[in-house]
């Protein structure tokens with residue numbers, strides 16, 4: 001504490017010296033100012049024998065949040081709880097844990113291998129105040145570490161890495177997982193550049209509640225766990241520590257639920273990337289770089305998100321210029337706006353997945369979902385880009401048993417046999433099965449729910465048979481119409497040919513020659 005006081009006194013001496021320096025500097029001719037500065041710094045380092053190391057909140061070309069800053073914040077949280085007088089509290093993990101951090105302009109002392117260091121948290125407000133919905137947006141925050149210059153080596157070689165390691169561990173312990181969604185780029189303003197907004201991630205889906213084939217479920221779980229513990233393996237083979245999954249299947253088969261289950265299993269954050277809100281490839285790159293480790297980046301319905309599929313491109317080309325009256329100013333404006341909307345291209349997305357994003361950070365999963373896997377461009381789903389393809393399909397008996405256990409708390413029932421047979425030859429989504437199994441009132445018995453499900457499957461089966469019969473009938477009708485039209489065309493052709501032959505005979509008989 002004595003040293004702290006000593007340092008603060010020196011700090012104020014420094015302030016006075018700096019003022020003198022600024023005032024005096026102006027009186028020197030320009031060419032002598034450099035000499036003055038050099039000698040001034042030498043004398044100051046004699047009087048003030050401390051080094052200061054600053055850790056800014058944002059770093060890099062794209063101003064991403066510095067991991068070091070976050071780790072220091074967590075590390076100092078514990079330290080400052082014991083000594084600082086002004087603290088900020090943050091409640092995490094279902095309001096069970098209070099995490100404390102230093103308030104601005106507070107200082108705390110830390111000891112490492114007999115060396116004392118001082119930490120302070122600083123904030124610089126913008127010089128000109130502007131009116132904004134986001135009042136703190138232009139603030140610059142940083143931590144400053146001060147230590148006597150004779151301990152420089154021990155600090156730079158061991159202390160800082162000790163702080164970062166401990167800080168990261170504390171942060172992981174106190175972490176409350178988040179669900180991020182990307183902000184439109186017009187809102188990325190100010191120093192903080194909030195590219196993502198977040199809310200606490202509280203989706204209850206787990207692999208236990210997921211209704212699907214049990215072998216496939218085990219396979220996916222093992223794959224995820226293997227990935228999350230394979231840091232050394234990825235370093236050894238020289239590959240970025242990332243994994244891509246493509247989830248495909250009809251609506252209501254559990255694709256989104258599986259993403260939530262993945263995040264809950266691995267304790268990862270989720271970044272829900274809405275590609276239609278991303279204007280161009282460069283923005284996409286910045287968004288991906290701004291994601292944190294231990295996260296899942298999700299692009300849902302990839303086939304609908306952008307012009308990513310061959311068919312879509314073709315369709316667009318076909319439609320272009322067909323019905324649009326570009327002389328109409330409203331249509332023209334709408335078309336122009338549409339064009340401006342999003343210019344993220346397939347190649348832009350692929351470059352991001354393979355290139356820059358791959359090389360920054362680790363432990364990230366990217367998940368694409370689609371209802372129509374056959375529509376996707378092969379480049380997007382080729383091996384090496386997507387590591388695992390998972391088909392989520394209609395409800396099988398295995399999946400039904402999971403629902404029965406979770407919804408009705410039963411492992412077997414006399415009606416299970418009938419349900420197994422019915423599900424074997426009817427397509428019913430897990431979402432529909434779940435809906436029918438859910439008790440509709442407090443008096444609903446297990447049997448009532450199962451019978452309701454049986455009726456629903458029977459209805460679905462009947463409807464499917466009717467749809468198929470109708471389709472067949474339509475096809476037949478079309479076939480008939482087509483052959484009728486062909487017959488008609490044939491007879492018209494015959495009549496025409498006969499008519500021409502007759503006319504030619506007549507011409508011959510009348511002795512007229514026609515030259516072409």
Ligand SMILES: Nc1ncnc2c1ncn2[C@@H]1O[C@H](COP(=O)(O)OP(=O)(O)OP(=O)(O)O)[C@@H](O)[C@H]1O
Pocket residue numbers: 209210211212249250251252253254255256257258371430431432434
């Ligand atoms: N396999 C499943 N296991 C458990 N619940 C499921 C499953 N599939 C669907 N559900 C239930 O149905 C609802 C819809 O499922 P979900 O949103 O995961 O489907 P999806 O495949 O993502 O559909 P879409 O293609 O329309 O996005 C969920 O709330 C969930 O309760």
Ligand SMILES: [Mg+2]
Pocket residue numbers: 255256257300369
């Ligand atoms: Mg979904």
